Amino acid sequence: MKRTILIILTFIIFGCASQKNDNDTFKKSFYNYEIDLNQYNNDQLTVTLQYHGALKDSSVFCMPKVVPGIYDTLNFGKFINNFTAIDNDGNKLQTVKIDDNRWKIYSTEKLNHITYKISDGWDNYSSENFRPYRSAESSFEINSFIINPSATLGYLKGHENDSFKLEISKPIELYAATSLSKTSINETKDLFIAKSYKHLVDNPIIYSIPDTTSIRLPEINIVVACYTTSGRRISKEVAKRIEPLIKNQIKYLGSILPTDNYTFIIYQNTNLGNHPSVSEGLEHSNSTVVLMYVPDDIEVINDQIYRVVSHEFFHTVTPLALHSFEISNFDYIHPKFSQHLWLYEGTTEYFTIHMLIKNKMQSLDAFTKTLEDKIREMNKFNNNLSIIELSKDPVKYQDQYMNVYYKGALINLCLDIKLRELINGNYGVQDLIKDLIDKYGVDKPFEDDELFSNIVNITGEKAIDKFIIDYIIGSKPLPLKESLEKVGLILDENTFKISTQENISEKQQKLRYSWINQ
Ligand SMILES: [Zn+2]
Secondary structure, eight states: OOSOEEEEEEOOOOSOSOOTTTTTTOOSSEEEEEEEGGGOBTTEEEEEEEEESOOOSEEEEEOOSSOTTOOSOOOGGGGEEEEEEEETTSOBOOEEEEETTEEEEEOGGGEEEEEEEEEOSOSSOOSTTOOSOGGGSOEEOSSEEEEOGGGTOOEETTOTTSEEEEEEEOOTTOEEEOSSEEEEEETTEEEEEESSHHHHHTOOEEEESOOEEEEEOSSOEEEEEEEETTOOOOHHHHHHHHHHHHHHHHHHHGGGOOOSEEEEEEEEEEOOSSSOOEEEEEEOSSEEEEEEEEOSOHHHHHHHHHHHHHHHGGGGIIIIISOBHHHHTOOSSSOOOOSOHIIIIIIHHHHHHHHHHHTTSSOHHHHHHHHHHHHHHHTTSOTTSOHHHHHHOTTTTGGGGGGGGTHHHHHHHHHHHHHHHHTTTSOOHHHHHHHHHHHSBTTBOBOGGGHHHHHHHHHTOHHHHHHIIIIIISOOOOOHHHHHHTTTEEEOTTTOOEEEOSSOOHHHHHHHHHHHOO
């Protein structure tokens, strides 16, 4: 294993692609959360919640047990201490802790406010005592507060779709970066507004000494917000490095780019060489959190960010713009998982590798090396397990989960070549995704069970039905050798080496050009 471990997580939550109308759609019933960063003590903050709206005689306060896209039990209720509900006369209401993540509050018709202490999940991100999913948690340090709302703020059962006001008091020198709608009330207080709990938890916030650079493009405004434990300001250099990447991603996506604002929240803890370097990225619909434990070397930092960004930014397409009801109506306590990880992670990862060659950012040789790595890694997993089965019960198949980045991407590769072969090279996975987004979209989820028949209808190709049954629903070995042969590439199934065929036919050349512009 290389010294640097890269983990790309996915956080499949989305509410809206743009915050333009937040204030217009503010609802009658709403939550008013208050946090004072000045009162930070012992890695804890005090949270106060007033709910404005009618409540029944008892209510259940919930923290997420599971969040979309992290396919494991997180139990964010574990970060709450001293949970207290106070009535209008200043007396404590009776509360009972139901389980790790839920508190039942009695007589909530008299509720004035709820208060609790919230702990952070980590202090200095590093590979020592390594554990995954820290990019979903909060971290409270004197110079940097990473606030992941799902690990900090809860909701009242049945009131998930009410609006949220979040008021944060802060030291004057700290600045908030987030894609959430923000108003500075004064120099030491900010107000954030979210349409719903889903929208709130989809928008992490970082407070730190300001180090931000904007990338303004005709299609999208991007903010790069950085914090380094070394104190070094890196956002300008990071923005300079990722701007060409983002431009290429926009070019690759064409008209299917579903958002016009995006924030990269980047945290770097300096690795002084005591432990292996590690990075992880956690993507949301309008932002990505990147955590890094790497040396204080801008080249290394930029390389890590580049790798995370190239995958995470493509998630603006799947699942932000294209997703099923399971994701759209996510249940944070009893989730039902969508069966389409081949699409949410597989297509995203395929776009990441395919764009490089399609946009002439990479040689054919470098591209085939990437494919060899994907094939080699895929073969370390149990490929008798269908990707649909894995998607439906990812907690059970934790040890197989990472295969969505290998087999998931390679399914898309075979599908891309198959589509181009069937439709005279004029139509590939990029076109299919565009057509699906035209049919569904950010606010129009699809039925999990109906996606495949819609793909067959859209493409008008019965042969795609067989491909889906064999390789996505079923677990037949992927037709990699056969698919690559059609574009003049030879796969050795024993060594996983790919070579270019000599004397390539006109038909093969035409299909290859349609696929990768080579
Ligand atoms: Zn992902």
